[in-house]
Amino acid sequence: MLRYVAKRVLWSIPVVLIVLFIVFWGVREGTDPVNAFVRLNPRATPEMIETYKEVNGLNGTIIQQFGTWLSNFLTGQWGESIVGHQPVWPEIKQALANSIVLGLFASIIGITIGLSIGILSALRQYSKFDSAATSGAFVAISFPPFVSAILLQVIFAVAITNWLGLSKPFLPTSGVYPPGQVGFDPVLRVKHMILPATVVAIQIIAVYSRYMRSSLLDTKSSDYMRTARAKGISERRVIVHHALRNAFIPIVTLVAIDIGAIVGGLIITERIFEYKGMGDFFLTALGNGDFPQLMPWVAIVVISIIAFNLFADLGYAWLDPRIRLD
DSSP, X not given: OHHXXXXXXXXXXXXXXXXXXXXXXXXXXXXXXXXXXXXXXXXXXXXXXXXXXXXXXXXXXXXHHHHHHHHHHHTTOOOBOTTTTOBHHHHHHHHHHHHHHHHHHHHHHHHHHHHHHHHHHHHTTTSHHHHHHHHHHHHHHHSOHHHHHHXXXXXXXXXXXXXXXXXXXXXXXXXXXXXXXXXXXXXXXXXXXXXXXXXXXXXXXXHXXXXXXXXXXXXXXXXXXXXXXXXXXXXXXXXXXXXXXXXXXXXXXXXXXXXXXXXXXOHHHHHHTTOOSHHHHHHHHHHHTOHHHHHHHHHHHHXXXXXXXXXXXXXXHHHOTTOOOO
């Protein structure tokens, strides 16, 4: 196992470097950070422009520029944003924390409910519950996040608020905290996450319920399950100790990819709810052509996805001892 982990980590290094270089080239060509700096700082002098190019390693060939950026990234010298000239790290750290909190909150709820529905649907195949769960999943998947987000805002910020005669929305529809809030308040934080987390959880529940149902049905009809029943093992033991354990193997991949993607932010949901996470951070940086903000965002997302794919492979071995990693 240790040899496999070491091998995968070593292989991941060139993969990360290749992906980062391709993205660096694309961002460099697509945003033109020098022109973006001049556009957003119209009073910039030639000396200021040269200083900006020097600090961000924008001189030399594309390979030299990438090497300079990578060296700065690895040593924590992430520079300043073009807009506002604020250090990149504090802003991206706050955005990362906000996205992780929202993503995990929604994922824990969505995955738990989705897997439970999928298991019950597979165990009660073709029942009324299975038909209702299947129909509900297709409806939920058909609703884009921006549609469900707007519907929830209308329902909770307008309809219920007017019905109850409240002076402010029943549930907050924007931000991480109310304007002017100072310090950490868990109650307010949760209230502001309810609607965006619901939007994300709806999609997660629909996807995971379908995956779990399909995976468990395939496992139930396998030869080794029939053999286990023929040996006189109780149905409950067959399902719990054999079917579920093997049905979870493909789910592990889905969970790892989804959790790794959380780091990149929930772009549509965060922008609609004005939730200051990684998705909102990315859209703002992209709109400004803010190269010093874009590249650290990309690097964090790439590393996260590759790392969680490694965790998925390790999960295979834990769920199925037949899988040999070494």
